[in-house]
Amino acid sequence: MKTEEIKSDCRYFIGEKPCRAKRLCPGCAEYSPMGFRILIIKIGAMGDVLRTTPLLKALKQKYRESHITWLVDSASTDLLNRNPDIDRVAPYDWSSLLKLQVEHFDLLLSLEKIEPAIALAELIHAKKKLGFGMNSHGTLRVFNPEAGYALRLGIDDQLKFIENKKSYPHIIFEAVQLPFQGEEYALALDPLETARAKDLLSTLGARPDKLTIGVSPGAGHVFANKAWTIPGYVELIQRVLKNFDAQVLLLGGEREMEMNRAIKEALGDGILEVGAQPLSRFMAVVDHCDILISGDTLPMHIAIAMKKEVLAIFGPTCNQEIDLYGRGEKIVTSKDCAPCYRSRCDIRDHCMEAIPVDTVYEAMERLIKKKQSKKGGCY
Numbered sequence: 001m002k003t004e005e006i007k008s009d010c011r012y013f014i015g016e017k018p019c020r021a022k023r024l025c026p027g028c029a030e031y032s033p034m035g036f037r038i039l040i041i042k043i044g045a046m047g048d049v050l051r052t053t054p055l056l057k058a059l060k061q062k063y064r065e066s067h068i069t070w071l072v073d074s075a076s077t078d079l080l081n082r083n084p085d086i087d088r089v090a091p092y093d094w095s096s097l098l099k100l101q102v103e104h105f106d107l108l109l110s111l112e113k114i115e116p117a118i119a120l121a122e123l124i125h126a127k128k129k130l131g132f133g134m135n136s137h138g139t140l141r142v143f144n145p146e147a148g149y150a151l152r153l154g155i156d157d158q159l160k161f162i163e164n165k166k167s168y169p170h171i172i173f174e175a176v177q178l179p180f181q182g183e184e185y186a187l188a189l190d191p192l193e194t195a196r197a198k199d200l201l202s203t204l205g206a207r208p209d210k211l212t213i214g215v216s217p218g219a220g221h222v223f224a225n226k227a228w229t230i231p232g233y234v235e236l237i238q239r240v241l242k243n244f245d246a247q248v249l250l251l252g253g254e255r256e257m258e259m260n261r262a263i264k265e266a267l268g269d270g271i272l273e274v275g276a277q278p279l280s281r282f283m284a285v286v287d288h289c290d291i292l293i294s295g296d297t298l299p300m301h302i303a304i305a306m307k308k309e310v311l312a313i314f315g316p317t318c319n320q321e322i323d324l325y326g327r328g329e330k331i332v333t334s335k336d337c338a339p340c341y342r343s344r345c346d347i348r349d350h351c352m353e354a355i356p357v358d359t360v361y362e363a364m365e366r367l368i369k370k371k372q373s374k375k376g377g378c379y
Contacts (some may be wrong), residue, residue, distance in 0.1 A: 006180055009033050011067055011087055025182035026358050030356045035065030041121060042111045043092050044073040044209035047301040052111060054169040054183035056085040071096060072309050078280045082188035100124060113154060130176045147175040155318055160318060176309050184325055185305035189287060191281050204272045206340040211246040216299035218256030223341055226295050228313045228352050228366050230259060234266045244368055251299060291367050309367045315351035316340050329363045331355055
């Protein structure tokens with residue numbers, strides 16, 4: 001085989017070793033040219049990465065012969081791995097950054113606003129760039145007018161908190177010149193982790209035939225008061241277990257251990273505590289739930305992606321940017337100062353404390369009855 005016969009534009013070509021076909025390029029039946037090359041820059045946070053995935057289906061429909069690379073924070077790669085519409089998940093590290101500046105793309109979708117990402121977007125070789133870049137002042141600019149609305153949402157509280165009625169997917173679709181038609185999140189699970197999650201739940205005593213409600217009380221530490229109250233969750237779970245034949249899974253990682261421990265101590269054996277799990281296994285655990293209740297958090301986004309019924313509780317963040325796709329309900333605080341996206345709050349009886357248990361329970365009751373009707377009265 002001559003050097004000029006090597007098909008380095010094949011999506012399976014490695015270069016330093018044989019490809020998966022284990023055969024030489026001339027006459028290879030598995031040759032698949034990359035075609036239209038697309039780079040997506042969406043690094044984090046995890047929930048934002050997941051709610052950007054609706055773009056994938058639309059991109060593959062518009063550019064049928066295409067190769068999609070997604071640059072993402074290493075902690076979020078499990079959210080994108082195994083997705084059939086992504087050809088390469090590039091972790092956000094020096095190796096990827098150096099490589100991407102050498103490659104050439106047909107289309108760049110730059111969807112981060114942080115300085116390193118928008119600086120990189122300016123350096124990327126791409127025939128067309130959409131989304132966000134960096135101007136000569138070292139600050140944020142847009143590559144195309146359609147991305148201006150998304151930029152303004154970040155600097156105009158009136159627009160973001162009051163006037164905007166568009167969901168996040170809708171906003172980013174417009175920013176990259178794609179018509180939004182209700183495309184949903186895309187998340188693929190690892191079959192091995194699905195099996196491990198099943199074994200884990202069996203060890204905890206969970207029954208596959210019972211209505212399973214996932215409770216994820218934590219809410220990160222970026223925004224103040226993003227989580228509902230411990231007494232609220234305790235009373236909610238007590239009422240659910242008293243009135244319905246259901247099992248409740250207490251979900252959360254290392255950051256939520258203190259909050260989860262308090263809830264577990266209050267409920268005793270009435271709840272199954274899953275404990276901290278790797279992200280890939282946590283996603284599989286959520287997939288075993290029929291209903292998930294949480295604040296505006298990553299578990300909420302995972303449940304939306306898994307097409308679960310979601311009961312989402314909102315205080316300092318914008319509920320209108322979240323699309324439940326007709327599966328679930330939103331509880332929104334009545335406090336006038338919300339949403340606010342503050343990192344600190346000294347208000348007594350704050351936005352989440354103002355949400356009564358009755359309101360949350362009534363919504364949960366409706367979702368349970370909805371699931372029961374779909375199951376023909378089971379549970």
